[in-house]
Structure formats: structure tokens, C-alpha cells
Amino acid sequence: MQIPGHIDPVVTPRAITPRSDGRIDLMGLSHLQIRQLFEESQLDEKAAKLRSKQVFHWIYHRGVTDFEAMTDISKTMRPWLADRFVIGRPEVVEAQVSTDGTRKWLLRTDDAQDYEMVFIPDADRGTLCISSQVGCTLNCRFCHTGTMRLVRNLTPGEIVGQVMLARDALGEWPKGNMAFASADEDEDDEDVGHYTADGRMLTNIVLMGMGEPLYNFDNVRDAMKIVMHGDGLGLSRRRITLSTSGVVPMMARAGEEINVNLAVSLHGVTKEVRDELVPLNRKFGIHELLRACAEYPGISNARRITFEYVMLKGKNDSDADARQLVSLIRQYKLPAKVNLIPFNPWPGADYECSDPERIKRFSSIIFEAGISAPIRTPRGRDIMAACGQLKSSSEKKSRAELDRLAEEKQAALA
Ligand code: SAH
Ligand code: SF4
Numbered sequence: 001m002q003i004p005g006h007i008d009p010v011v012t013p014r015a016i017t018p019r020s021d022g023r024i025d026l027m028g029l030s031h032l033q034i035r036q037l038f039e040e041s042q043l044d045e046k047a048a049k050l051r052s053k054q055v056f057h058w059i060y061h062r063g064v065t066d067f068e069a070m071t072d073i074s075k076t077m078r079p080w081l082a083d084r085f086v087i088g089r090p091e092v093v094e095a096q097v098s099t100d101g102t103r104k105w106l107l108r109t110d111d112a113q114d115y116e117m118v119f120i121p122d123a124d125r126g127t128l129c130i131s132s133q134v135g136c137t138l139n140c141r142f143c144h145t146g147t148m149r150l151v152r153n154l155t156p157g158e159i160v161g162q163v164m165l166a167r168d169a170l171g172e173w174p175k176g177n178m179a180f181a182s183a184d185e186d187e188d189d190e191d192v193g194h195y196t197a198d199g200r201m202l203t204n205i206v207l208m209g210m211g212e213p214l215y216n217f218d219n220v221r222d223a224m225k226i227v228m229h230g231d232g233l234g235l236s237r238r239r240i241t242l243s244t245s246g247v248v249p250m251m252a253r254a255g256e257e258i259n260v261n262l263a264v265s266l267h268g269v270t271k272e273v274r275d276e277l278v279p280l281n282r283k284f285g286i287h288e289l290l291r292a293c294a295e296y297p298g299i300s301n302a303r304r305i306t307f308e309y310v311m312l313k314g315k316n317d318s319d320a321d322a323r324q325l326v327s328l329i330r331q332y333k334l335p336a337k338v339n340l341i342p343f344n345p346w347p348g349a350d351y352e353c354s355d356p357e358r359i360k361r362f363s364s365i366i367f368e369a370g371i372s373a374p375i376r377t378p379r380g381r382d383i384m385a386a387c388g389q390l391k392s393s394s395e396k397k398s399r400a401e402l403d404r405l406a407e408e409k410q411a412a413l414a
Contacts, residue, residue: 014185019110025088026159027164028223031056031231040086051077053231059087060232063164063173067161083281089168090161102380105165106392109134113152114392115210117162118385119170119202126201130162131390132220133211138245138267140278142310144346144391145210153216159223163205170201205235208263210390214247214254221258228260237261243308248284248292255297258410262296263306263339265290268316269324277316290332304335310343310388311354311362322365329371339371344378344386 016033018024026034035052043051054073058064065088067073067081087223090107093114097103103119118129135148167173205227209212213220225336227233240260254262266286268274274281281289293305309325311317329336340363343353355363359375366373378386 017153019086023084023086024371025157026055026059027088028155028160028226030222031229037085039134039399051081055081057231060160060164060226060229061174061234063167065089088157088161089165090158092165095169096383096385097384098380099382099403100379100382102362102383102385103169104380104383105169107158107162107165109152109154109158113150115154115158116385116390116392117166117209118380118390119166120379121201124204125203127206128163128202129206130159131209131211132159132207132216134392136211137215138212138278138280140245140267140388142267142277142312142343142349142351143388144349145388147348148210148391153296154211155228156219156222156409159219160226160233163202163227166202167233172200172202204239204351205241206263206385207240210392212245212246212247213242214250217250217253221254224258224260226380241385245278245280246284246289247280248288251292251296255295261303261306262293262299263308264293265310266307266325267310267312269328271319273316273321277310277312286328290328290334293334293336293374295334299335301335304337307336307338308341309338310341311359312343313352313358315351317354317358317362319361319365326366326369326371330369337374338366340373340375341387342376342378344381344389346384346389346391 016024016029016037024037026037026145027322029037031052034056035048038048039045040053054070058070058073064070067078067085067087070078070081073081090109092105094106095103096105101121105117106114107117108114115131115134117131120127120129131152131154133151134141136145137151139146184320207220220242224237224242227235227240228237231327235261237258241263242254242258242260243263243265244254245265251262254260265278266274266289267277268281269286271281274286293299296305299305307325307329309316326336329338340359342359343349343351345353363373363375376387380386381389381394384390
């Protein structure tokens with residue numbers, strides 16, 4: 001089996017690509033990038049600085065997609081912007097709602113690649129699970145996404161675009177006067193009411209959708225910077241969790257440059273089992289991984305590392321496995337908690353979920369050692385929105401792909 005190294009193995013389109021009508025989509029661009037574009041479009045330095053700050057705020061903080069709505073920008077300036085730029089969103093191919101309230105969106109990029117995003121509402125929080133790649137190169141044996149053949153990195157615009165779209169769908173953009181307001185002769189005061197940020201449904205973001213975020217490091221970092229920016233979406237880094245299957249060489253950089261919460265997909269406590277479940281383990285083994293966890297900047301009892309552990313019947317769910325997990329966490333003195341994820345089935349999967357009693361026993365062994373080990377309730381299974389079930393229908397829709405599969409099948413039968 002091919003085990004890709006830490007060098008980005010997949011294609012990323014350029015972040016700034018003019019659309020067919022020549023206009024540039026500002027979605028996913030930083031304040032500085034917007035400023036540079038404005039300067040390239042012949043705004044003088046001072047104007048570019050002011051306008052980019054205003055536009056950045058309107059786009060990411062207020063969710064505005066129409067330059068006409070940017071009321072602190074002069075009326076003559078708005079068409080100038082609209083002639084040159086757009087503020088896009090990912091195209092929604094399908095939106096589904098589970099019986100438990102979980103929502104899933106199938107999204108499509110400009111070059112017709114499909115990816116998914118999931119929103120999980122809870123009593124005290126709402127978590128948006130976003131994708132970092134179309135598909136995933138890593139082929140974990142129990143993960144549906146890993147079986148996708150088409151893989152491409154998502155751009156910062158496509159990553160931030162998911163959060164923007166979720167806010168649109170949940171109707172969560174602040175209304176009323178902005179905290180930020182810059183003097184402008186032409187300023188309209190149409191916007192009455194008050195800026196409100198409280199009582200939001202979308203409170204947390206997890207990078208646990210399709211893809212391995214640390215294989216698309218730069219774009220994930222740039223996107224998260226916008227999501228965390230006070231003048232942007234303004235989400236605290238403490239409310240964002242990046243999940244990695246263990247791309248060890250990128251973990252320190254993730255800590256330094258993004259510094260969100262870290263989740264690590266462990267799933268196995270012996271070389272043999274983890275090699276099978278997470279093939280990347282053959283490249284970066286358990287001890288190397290746990291050492292990188294111990295060195296992750298800012299970890300403490302208040303900011304623990306989450307270990308994800310999918311419960312697979314007869315594979316990784318014995319009492320001895322639970323004890324070994326405790327002993328590994330102790331050996332590396334890790335402030336950690338363990339999320340036990342009941343295996344979510346998908347058509348053709350090789351594994352079964354452990355019995356509920358087994359999962360409880362596994363959890364209590366870890367709890368008794370003083371480590372929190374909650375059992376995750378699967379969400380949105382009926383619409384295939386649960387962990388590891390994401391696999392967009394892009395393959396169904398790609399003729400070339402279908403042809404290739406058919407050829408492969410025939411060759412196998414011959
Ligand atoms: N690529 C990253 C993030 C996406 S996967 C990673 O692997 O960490 C998010 C989580 O879902 C991971 O812990 C993953 O191992 C888990 N997962 C994958 N397939 C699953 C399945 N079928 N049932 C339950 N969890 C699964
Ligand atoms: Fe990729 Fe994560 Fe799925 Fe593994 S579990 S194939 S790394 S998305």
C-alpha cells in the first residue's frame with residue numbers, strides 16, 4: 001500500500017484565480033491579500049488600506065455578499081468593487097437533515113469536485129464539522145472517505161466558505177450597527193439595531209470532515225486565521241479542533257502557527273493493529289506520534305489533547321488494549337482525554353462496531369485510571385453524516401471515474 005510522505009501529495013488550485021467573467025472571488029483572502037488586490041486595481045495606498053479593512057469586515061464579520069450592502073463604503077465605490085470582485089460561497093448540491101437534527105451539506109467546487117460539511121446541534125453548543133480536502137489520500141481501513149479516489153486540497157476560500165455557508169444557513173450574521181465603523185462622507189445610516197453575537201448556534205468548529213488537514217497545512221492555516229480573526233469570524237482558537245491521523249512532522253508547526261485544540265486519531269495501541277487501521281503508522285509510529293503530542297505547544301490540564309479511538313469489534317477493544325492506552329498516556333505524561341467513537345458502518349466496510357457492553361467496559365478502565373473517556377453518541381447516521389461516513393457522490397457523477405472502475409473490475413474478472 002502506498003504511504004504518502006508529509007509533502008503535499010495532492011493538487012491545490014491557486015487561491016486567487018479570476019472567474020470566467022474576469023472578476024476575482026475574495027472569499028478566503030486575508031486582509032493583506034485584499035489590500036494588495038485593491039492596490040493592483042489602482043487604488044492608492046491609503047484608500048486600499050481603508051477599503052480592504054472595511055471589505056474584510058463586511059465579508060467575514062457580517063456575512064455580506066453584495067457590495068451594495070456595504071453601507072460605510074461610498075455609493076460610487078460600490079459598483080467599482082462589484083465590477084472587479086465577487087464574494088462567493090460554495091455551491092450547495094444537496095442539504096439533508098437527520099432525524100436527530102444533524103445537517104449535512106454536499107458542496108461543489110468551481111471545478112466540479114464534491115465535498116461535505118456537517119452541523120451537529122447540541123443543547124449547549126453547535127459544532128460545525130468541516131472538510132479540508134476532497135477525499136483523503138490516507139486510506140484508513142475503517143474510513144469511508146479514505147476510499148475516495150478523487151483527491152484535491154481545498155483552498156482557503158473553500159474551507160472558510162463552509163463556515164460562511166453554515167452561518168448563512170443558520171441565519172447567524174450579526175444585524176444592526178457594527179462595532180467597527182470608519183468615517184466616510186458618504187456613509188449611510190440605514191442600519192439600525194444592535195450588533196449581537198450572543199446565543200449563536202454555531203459555537204465550535206472541528207476539522208474532522210473529509211481529508212487530512214495537516215496534508216493541506218498552508219490552506220488550513222490561512223483559513224483558520226480568518227475564522228479566528230477578531231475582525232473576521234471571530235471564533236476563539238479554543239473552540240476549534242484540528243484532527244490529525246498523525247502527520248508527525250507537521251504537528252509542531254500546527255501548534256505554532258494555528259494553535260487550535262489538537263485531536264489525534266489513535267485507534268490502536270500496538271504497532272500491528274495501528275499499522276492495519278491507520279497505514280500512516282508505518283511511517284510515523286505510535287511513540288513518535290505521542291512524543292509529538294507531548295511537545296504540542298500549550299497543552300495543559302486545561303487544554304488537553306483528545307485521542308480519538310474508534311471501537312472495532314475484536315480488533316482494538318479488549319481490556320488489555322484499554323490498559324495499554326492508559327499506560328501510553330502515562331508514559332508520555334500527556335494531559336489527555338479519550339473520545340471513544342462507536343464505529344459508524346458504511347457499505348462494504350471490513351469492520352463491525354464493538355458491543356455496547358464492551359465499549360462501556362473499555363471506557364470504565366480508562367476512567368478508573370483518572371482519564372476522561374466519554375463514549376460519543378453517533379450523530380446523523382441515517383444521512384451518512386457520522387464520523388468516517390463522509391464520501392461524497394462525486395465518484396457517481398464522474399464519468400471518467402466510472403469508466404476506470406468498470407475497466408478495473410473487468411480486468412480483475414478476466
Ligand atoms: N483525517 C483526520 C480528520 C478526519 S476523520 C483524522 O483522521 O483524524 C475524523 C475522525 O473520524 C477520525 O478520528 C477518524 O479516524 C474517525 N473515523 C473515520 N472513519 C470512521 C468510522 N467509520 N466510524 C467512526 N469514526 C471514524
Ligand atoms: Fe483520511 Fe482521516 Fe479518513 Fe484516515 S480517518 S482516511 S486520515 S479522513
